[in-house]
Amino acid sequence: MSTLDLKTARTVIAAARTHGRSAELKPLTVVVLDAGGHVVAAEREDGASIKRFEIAVGKAHGALALGMGSRAIMARAEQQAFFVAAVTAAVGGSLIPVPGGVLVRDGAGTLLGAVGVTGDTSDHDEAAAVAGIEAAGLTAQVD
Amino acid sequence: MSTLDLKTARTVIAAARTHGRSAELKPLTVVVLDAGGHVVAAEREDGASIKRFEIAVGKAHGALALGMGSRAIMARAEQQAFFVAAVTAAVGGSLIPVPGGVLVRDGAGTLLGAVGVTGDTSDHDEAAAVAGIEAAGLTAQVD
Amino acid sequence: MSTLDLKTARTVIAAARTHGRSAELKPLTVVVLDAGGHVVAAEREDGASIKRFEIAVGKAHGALALGMGSRAIMARAEQQAFFVAAVTAAVGGSLIPVPGGVLVRDGAGTLLGAVGVTGDTSDHDEAAAVAGIEAAGLTAQVD
Amino acid sequence: MSTLDLKTARTVIAAARTHGRSAELKPLTVVVLDAGGHVVAAEREDGASIKRFEIAVGKAHGALALGMGSRAIMARAEQQAFFVAAVTAAVGGSLIPVPGGVLVRDGAGTLLGAVGVTGDTSDHDEAAAVAGIEAAGLTAQVD
Numbered sequence: 001m002s003t004l005d006l007k008t009a010r011t012v013i014a015a016a017r018t019h020g021r022s023a024e025l026k027p028l029t030v031v032v033l034d035a036g037g038h039v040v041a042a043e044r045e046d047g048a049s050i051k052r053f054e055i056a057v058g059k060a061h062g063a064l065a066l067g068m069g070s071r072a073i074m075a076r077a078e079q080q081a082f083f084v085a086a087v088t089a090a091v092g093g094s095l096i097p098v099p100g101g102v103l104v105r106d107g108a109g110t111l112l113g114a115v116g117v118t119g120d121t122s123d124h125d126e127a128a129a130v131a132g133i134e135a136a137g138l139t140a141q142v143d
Numbered sequence: 144m145s146t147l148d149l150k151t152a153r154t155v156i157a158a159a160r161t162h163g164r165s166a167e168l169k170p171l172t173v174v175v176l177d178a179g180g181h182v183v184a185a186e187r188e189d190g191a192s193i194k195r196f197e198i199a200v201g202k203a204h205g206a207l208a209l210g211m212g213s214r215a216i217m218a219r220a221e222q223q224a225f226f227v228a229a230v231t232a233a234v235g236g237s238l239i240p241v242p243g244g245v246l247v248r249d250g251a252g253t254l255l256g257a258v259g260v261t262g263d264t265s266d267h268d269e270a271a272a273v274a275g276i277e278a279a280g281l282t283a284q285v286d
Numbered sequence: 287m288s289t290l291d292l293k294t295a296r297t298v299i300a301a302a303r304t305h306g307r308s309a310e311l312k313p314l315t316v317v318v319l320d321a322g323g324h325v326v327a328a329e330r331e332d333g334a335s336i337k338r339f340e341i342a343v344g345k346a347h348g349a350l351a352l353g354m355g356s357r358a359i360m361a362r363a364e365q366q367a368f369f370v371a372a373v374t375a376a377v378g379g380s381l382i383p384v385p386g387g388v389l390v391r392d393g394a395g396t397l398l399g400a401v402g403v404t405g406d407t408s409d410h411d412e413a414a415a416v417a418g419i420e421a422a423g424l425t426a427q428v429d
Numbered sequence: 430m431s432t433l434d435l436k437t438a439r440t441v442i443a444a445a446r447t448h449g450r451s452a453e454l455k456p457l458t459v460v461v462l463d464a465g466g467h468v469v470a471a472e473r474e475d476g477a478s479i480k481r482f483e484i485a486v487g488k489a490h491g492a493l494a495l496g497m498g499s500r501a502i503m504a505r506a507e508q509q510a511f512f513v514a515a516v517t518a519a520v521g522g523s524l525i526p527v528p529g530g531v532l533v534r535d536g537a538g539t540l541l542g543a544v545g546v547t548g549d550t551s552d553h554d555e556a557a558a559v560a561g562i563e564a565a566g567l568t569a570q571v572d
Contacts, residue, residue, distance in 0.1 A: 002288040005189050036322015037479055039196040042185045046148050053182040067478030082506040082513055082526055089522040090487040091480045092378070192353030193323055194377045201376040220368040227368055236375040240368055291475050325482040328471045332434050339468040 003034045004104060004113035008136050009041040012104075012115055016132030017045065025120040028128055031056040034113045037064045045119070052118050054094075059101030059125075060116030061094040062087075067111075069142040070101030071126065100125035103141035104133050112138065146177040147247060147256035151279050152184040155247075155258055159275030160188065168263040171271055174199040177256045180207045188262070195261050197237070202244030202268075203259030204237040205230075210254075212285040213244030214269065243268030246284035247276050255281065289320045290390060290399035294422050295327040298390075298401055302418030303331065311406040314414055317342040320399045323350045331405070338404050340380075345387030345411075346402030347380040353397075355428040356387030357412065386411030389427035390419050398424065432463045433533060433542035437565050438470040441533075441544055445561030446472065454549040457557055460485040463542045466493045474548070481547050483523075488530030488554075489545030490523040491516075496540075498571040499530030500555065529554035532570035533562050541567065 004012075009032035020028040027045035029052035034040050037060075044053050059070045066073060066087065077084040077097040088095040099122040104112045115133055117125040126142055133140040147155075152175035163171040170188035172195035177183050187196050202213045209216055209230065220227040220240040231238040242265040247255045258276055260268040269285055276283040290298075295318035306314040313331035315338035320326050323346075330339050345356045352359060352373065363370040363383040374381040385408040390398045401419055403411040412428055419426040433441075438461035449457040456474035458481035463469050473482050488499045495502055495516065506513040506526040517524040528551040533541045544562055546554040555571055562569040 006186060010186070034322070035479075036193060036320070036324065038187075038193045038322065039185060040187055042182060043149055043153070044181070044183050050179055050181045065478060065480035067481075080527070082510040085510075085514055086487065086491075086517055086525045087480075087484060089517050090483045090525060092522075192351060193321075194351035194373075195353075197376045198373060201372065205372075224368040224371075228371055231372055231375050236378075239372045239376060241366070292472060296472070322479060324473070324479045325471060326473055328468060329435055329439070330467075330469050336465055336467045 002110060002112065004032055004040055006040055011136045012132035013041055013043050015135030016115070016117055016128040017043065019128045019131035020120070023124065025124050025128065028117055028119040028125070029053055029056045030128070030132065031060055031116045032113060033057070033060045033064060033116070035111055037061050040113065048119050055096055055118045056116035058094045058096035058116070059098070059118060060114035062096055063101035063103050063114045065091045065095060069103055070097060071099040072143040073097040074099060098122040099142065100129060102126060102129040102133060105139040105141060107139065145253060145255070146179070147175055147183055149183055154279045155275035156184055156186050158278030159258070159260055159271040160186065162271045162274035163263070166267065166270070168267050168271065171260055171262040171268070172196055172199045173271070173275065174203055174259045175256060176200070176203045176207060176259070178254055180204050183256065191262055198239055198261045199259035201237045201239035201259070202241070202261060203257035204234070205239055206244035206246050206257045208234045208238055212246055213240060214242040215286040216240040217242060241265040242285065243272060245269060245272040245276060248282040248284055250282065288396060288398065290318055290326055292326055297422045298418035299327055299329050301421030302401070302403055302414040303329065305414045305417035306406070309410065309413070311410050311414065314403055314405040314411070315339055315342045316414070316418065317346055317402045318399060319343070319346045319350060319402070321397055323347050326399065334405050341382055341404045342402035344380045344382035344402070345384070345404060346400035348382055349387035349389050349400045351377045351381060355389055356383060357385040358429040359383040360385060384408040385428065386415060388412060388415040388419060391425040391427055393425065431539060431541070432465070433461055433469055435469055440565045441561035442470055442472050444564030445544070445546055445557040446474065448557045448560035449549070452553065454553050454557065457546055457548040457554070458482055458485045459557070459561065460489055460545045461542060462486070462489045462493060462545070464540055466490050469542065477548050484525055484547045485545035487523045487525035487545065488527070488547060489543035490520070491525055492530035492532050492543045494520045494524055498532055499526060500528040501572040502526040503528060527551040528571065529558060531555060531558040531562060534568040534570060536568065
């Protein structure tokens, strides 16, 4: 597989949400993008605010745009906020520079897509994304 | 319920996709928006082209924008295309005026949200959306 | 290969341009997008007008957006112009519904990306795109 | 010559990429804009993330927008980030204020266009751009 298919995306989302419930997180929104940055599947839990989908997409899309997990983009923003703001504009606005946007790779290191989670703290969002990715037997890149 | 919850949205999507497979349709993309027009859940089947998610959202969002199923919007476009084009611009670009965007109501007639389906012919897309909505025990409004 | 790499993209562009010169076409602009719709390579010949790059991208991106060559999108526009206009808005503006946007597939039928050509008549643009794709040993889908 | 022609642009790109390989840089994306800010040629190396083309254009376009290399724009952003953010909005979103966007002048000092490189560190991106420009016998302006 060279990109995330729907079956895998649904597995990732289900596992991320299960992790969220186990960890007693706030309502999560989980999106899965393919390697080209396009939505494959998404679920916004009841009680999540109205723009959580867009925020989750922004975390995942930003990660794919720059080729690094959103935690690394946050580190860049802490050093050069104006750079990350400019990249956000250049890519059309869909980039959220905090943890929760995690790249997905297979065992050979091939980039398959990205997962975006939002709803609890960024660290917890990221943990849910990682849980989902690993439940699908894939590798999570948070930086 | 006054808006589509995630459990219901997932039921709708699963049933719409099952209908698609039974009817041997092309890969479908199914999105469910809540009464406020915000994504609750979405699935893009393997083989669907890269912007089918945006098109499915456009069908559902357009229906909510005007308060009528997208089949009715198509009828309007056939009479006054410039009006529908203007509404598309006014609502930010997310309105697709062909069948496949179906409003969802409960037994009392309360508007709960909308479903958008794309991937096969518009008539077939709409039939899949209706199948999904009715499988959830709700009422589909195609006009 | 599951997407167009740079080496192949450059081969396609070179062959498309060579075709253009042999056929004595006006200055051509040739762009190659990967399967996700992102620019891999592009060349705008001297004398081409200033927005030919954007137009070439629009032809290729529109083809990928809908999963059909731009000649087929033109046929759709001739039947339902308001539909194609709406899809253009929904995908962010980058869709040009005339021939010259050609999907690229490998021998197994896998979609690898798309080529967009503009500068001469649409039919000639399309012919140049096809020449480029076939020179790279790949399959061109014009509809 | 009063603007970068395609032959020169391709020479610049080839030399910038050769420099990148010699310096063992990460995959580079190189774009060449003419004096009017329009894409003449572009190449995104395999492994470069999906939005590197837009970022490379942003570096070059921003340089032309303000009439200074992007290193100088970064210095300005360090002093008045809100000014650079505003300029980015005013020019439509395509301005990246870090090194890698280099103006191209001929021996007489005439502005011919700009080169944008991204993919490695900004300093290394800029060095690749300069190498490309100088290989074409032209003058690079990084500030």
